[in-house]
Amino acid sequence: MSDRSQTIQISPEFPDEQLLAICEAADVIACECPSYLVQILNQVREFRRYTKECIDHFPDNAATHHWLSEQVSQVEMLLCLTIYELLQKENLIDEDNQLNLQQLSERNREIALSKVPC
Known part of the structure; x- marks a missing residue:
């Protein structure tokens, strides 16, 4: 089970506070699509x-x-649904609509590091 201090409850409407938390957790963006x-x-x-x-x-x-x-x-509703579905496709939201911020941050770091030549 994930650490609840590192999760936030997600709603498909994405209040500003949720968007801010997602952006802060994704401090390394390997793909710019989510930020766009x-x-x-x-x-x-x-x-x-x-x-x-x-x-x-x-x-x-x-x-x-x-x-x-x-x-x-x-x-606005279409964009919110798109962001929500993107998080689902990336397996970042669990069955209780909890987004693990640590997992999001680690995922983005792994993607960025995989693109750095050895």
Whole structure:
């Protein structure tokens, strides 16, 4: 059984705290795909917050901004699901949706070291 101090409960919605913990554990990124996905997700979330602010600032265009916010929410859900499935494919999430941060960190180090010529 894994050390619970090195695990976090994962939800497919990926609150900001979970994304930060994943990025901190993956301090050696051998493949940039996970970090790109996290960056894109953060940008999508920022844009969604922006569209909600626009509703208050530009009430004449509220319908358009509500529509944009709904569309962006779908993109956010797709990105979260993609990140979640990537962690599953890499066997980093157990059956209880626990992500072992130490295992993630060690995996990335092993990949990076395997690419260093002897």
